[in-house]
Amino acid sequence: MPLETRNLAGGYGDxxxxxxxxxxxxxxxxxxxxxxxxxxKSTLLRLMSRILKPQTGVALLDGRDIHHLSPTVxxxxxxxxxxxxxxxxxxxxxxxxxxxxxPHQPWWQWELDADGREQVEQALHWTEINHYRDRPVIxxxxxxxxxxxxxLALAQDPKVLLLDEPTTFLDLHxxxxxxxxxxxxxxxxxxxxxxxxxxxxxxxxxxxRLALLRQGHLWGVGTPTEMLTPENLREVFDIDVTLMHTPVxxxxxxxxxxxxxxxxxxxxxP
Amino acid sequence: MTTxxxxxxxxxxxxxQRQRVFLAAMLLLAGLALVIxxxxxxGSVALTWPELVAAALRQGDTVNQTILWDxxxxxxxxxxxxxxxxxxxxxxxxxxLRNGLxxxxxxxxxxxxxxxxxxxxxxxxxxxxxxxxxxxxAVVTTLxxxxxxxxxxxxSVERLILGGVAFSSFFGAxxxxxxxxxxxxxxxxxxxxxxxxxxxxGWTEVTLVGxxxxxxxxxxxxxARQVNLLSLGDDLATGLGTSLLRSRCLIGAVAxxxxxxxxxxxxxxxxxxLIVPHGVRLLVGTDYRLVLPFSALGGAxxxxxxxxxxxxxxxxxxxxxxxxxxxAPVFIWLLHRRRTRGGV
Numbered sequence: 001m002p003l004e005t006r007n008l009a010g011g012y013g014d015x016x017x018x019x020x021x022x023x024x025x026x027x028x029x030x031x032x033x034x035x036x037x038x039x040x041k042s043t044l045l046r047l048m049s050r051i052l053k054p055q056t057g058v059a060l061l062d063g064r065d066i067h068h069l070s071p072t073v074x075x076x077x078x079x080x081x082x083x084x085x086x087x088x089x090x091x092x093x094x095x096x097x098x099x100x101x102x103p104h105q106p107w108w109q110w111e112l113d114a115d116g117r118e119q120v121e122q123a124l125h126w127t128e129i130n131h132y133r134d135r136p137v138i139x140x141x142x143x144x145x146x147x148x149x150x151x152l153a154l155a156q157d158p159k160v161l162l163l164d165e166p167t168t169f170l171d172l173h174x175x176x177x178x179x180x181x182x183x184x185x186x187x188x189x190x191x192x193x194x195x196x197x198x199x200x201x202x203x204x205x206x207x208x209r210l211a212l213l214r215q216g217h218l219w220g221v222g223t224p225t226e227m228l229t230p231e232n233l234r235e236v237f238d239i240d241v242t243l244m245h246t247p248v249x250x251x252x253x254x255x256x257x258x259x260x261x262x263x264x265x266x267x268x269x270p
Numbered sequence: 271m272t273t274x275x276x277x278x279x280x281x282x283x284x285x286x287q288r289q290r291v292f293l294a295a296m297l298l299l300a301g302l303a304l305v306i307x308x309x310x311x312x313g314s315v316a317l318t319w320p321e322l323v324a325a326a327l328r329q330g331d332t333v334n335q336t337i338l339w340d341x342x343x344x345x346x347x348x349x350x351x352x353x354x355x356x357x358x359x360x361x362x363x364x365x366x367l368r369n370g371l372x373x374x375x376x377x378x379x380x381x382x383x384x385x386x387x388x389x390x391x392x393x394x395x396x397x398x399x400x401x402x403x404x405x406x407x408a409v410v411t412t413l414x415x416x417x418x419x420x421x422x423x424x425x426s427v428e429r430l431i432l433g434g435v436a437f438s439s440f441f442g443a444x445x446x447x448x449x450x451x452x453x454x455x456x457x458x459x460x461x462x463x464x465x466x467x468x469x470x471x472g473w474t475e476v477t478l479v480g481x482x483x484x485x486x487x488x489x490x491x492x493x494a495r496q497v498n499l500l501s502l503g504d505d506l507a508t509g510l511g512t513s514l515l516r517s518r519c520l521i522g523a524v525a526x527x528x529x530x531x532x533x534x535x536x537x538x539x540x541x542x543x544l545i546v547p548h549g550v551r552l553l554v555g556t557d558y559r560l561v562l563p564f565s566a567l568g569g570a571x572x573x574x575x576x577x578x579x580x581x582x583x584x585x586x587x588x589x590x591x592x593x594x595x596x597x598a599p600v601f602i603w604l605l606h607r608r609r610t611r612g613g614v
Contacts, residue, residue, distance in 0.1 A: 046505075049505075050509075051509075075509065080505065080508075085502070086368065086506070088501040095557060100510065102499055102510045103511035107492070110495075156510065
């Protein structure tokens with residue numbers, strides 16, 4: 001099991017946002033974290049990627065506590081694509097992707113070695129951004145930029161890739177393009193993937209399993225068919241849905257925001 | 271910086287970038303050679319080329335030998351050291367704090383050093399204590415800022431900057447109060463140091479502080495890859511295996527030692543550490559493996575040039591006045607240029 005959490009709890013300051021999470025990622029699996037706003041899915045991802053320290057519990061990377069591993073050793077196996085990226089002015093795509101080799105370079109090694117250069121070329125090739133490798137990242141469109149940052153993470157040559165809402169700022173074309181690319185890497189390179197996704201349909205379409213979070217707790221884990229039932233979605237997302245079987249598998253169509261009791265509109269009307 | 275869409279053939283720009291870096295290096299080194307030559311020959315007693323060579327070989331007129339070896343050479347070396355230290359410290363802090371407005375003095379160094387110097391002068395200790403006092407004040411204040419900024423095991427950029435601002439204004443206020451209450455002669459002595467000057471700096475300062483600045487400069491340049499990673503933001507830097515706390519402490523420590531060393535030689539010379547890294551980034555781009563060494567070179571060039579101008583006028587000016595008078599307009603021009611290009 002490449003990545004596993006045991007009784008993991010954490011948040012910002014002393015306030016726990018997620019608690020008692022037991023979750024394990026299988027090798028070569030794509031797992032998506034789903035939940036309403038504030039359910040703690042991003043926090044859980046940040047706990048697993050060492051950005052936040054857990055209050056209790058552990059996150060294990062290949063059986064070793066990720067927060068006690070040396071940062072570089074952890075970074076050799078686990079890469080992260082954060083939701084928001086800082087782009088230094090003037091940095092070119094090739095320079096950006098080269099930085100992905102950092103955890104594999106000893107501190108005295110100034111330039112990439114042959115192995116590192118090959119890995120960078122590979123990442124540029126996989127993400128199909130070879131033709132603008134010398135352009136400044138800041139000039140790229142949203143979709144191109146996201147692929148450049150994905151190439152950075154792939155140059156890191158990780159076993160596990162964590163992505164925090166990778167499709168948020170992309171239009172539909174680029175959303176599908178990025179997720180298809182991840183699917184290929186997942187299938188062909190055996191990359192294990194955890195994504196936080198807002199879009200339930202995209203998650204259902206691409207993930208092997210879905211982990212549903214509600215109010216900081218892991219509500220349930222299972223295949224899309226198991227998890228996406230109208231009852232579950234009502235409970236976790238407070239929405240009424242109908243299920244559709246489409247050429248790309250099971251999808252949902254949201255019908256209405258579920259309302260446990262009708263609010264004042266009727267009460268105040270004459 | 272020109273950016274064009276390039277053909278998909280294998281990296282046609284890298285030779286071009288190499289050429290640009292090489293050209294920039296040649297330009298800086300030629301500038302340095304010229305400034306050093308002018309600094310050694312110009313002054314109240316002008317030396318011709320044969321006289322300079324003779325004096326350098328310890329031959330000919332003994333007055334010329336003294337002028338070269340005991341007056342001009344140590345002063346040029348002091349200018350080079352101070353400039354390199356300030357340029358490099360500024361580049362390190364701008365990279366670490368991801369803030370183009372960061373100067374070597376941002377983390378409270380100027381206020382701490384200034385307060386200590388005013389104290390030393392006020393108590394009436396010998397001038398010999400001024401450099402040591404300045405160094406101590408700089409280092410202790412930065413330590414306080416780091417302690418204030420640290421929360422648990424994290425060290426955030428915002429808290430560092432705010433801590434620096436807080437200590438700077440507090441110590442600055444005490445310093446102003448003491449200056450106001452001190453007798454006339456002392457104000458003059460302290461003010462000269464607060465503005466920054468290389469007047470009368472000799473071998474004592476160079477041999478005492480020089481080795482430290484050299485070691486810290488090498489250490490600073492070795493941190494370039496860490497600075498590159500930090501510029502990607504906290505989350506991504508962590509994901510790439512950086513320990514934010516450790517690298518911020520290391521970079522801050524090196525930058526502080528550099529700036530404190532510079533301050534103990536020349537006082538508070540402003541604007542060099544702020545502007546040089548900006549100019550260097552225009553020349554060689556954003557890769558800190560290049561920006562850091564080039565900032566040291568550029569700082570050395572700018573400060574030795576400024577000192578040359580400061581002492582060739584009819585009245586010798588403190589070099590800090592020259593850097594501020596030249597630096598501020600250049601900075602305004604840089605800001606304007608970035609605005610018209612639609613940058614930040």
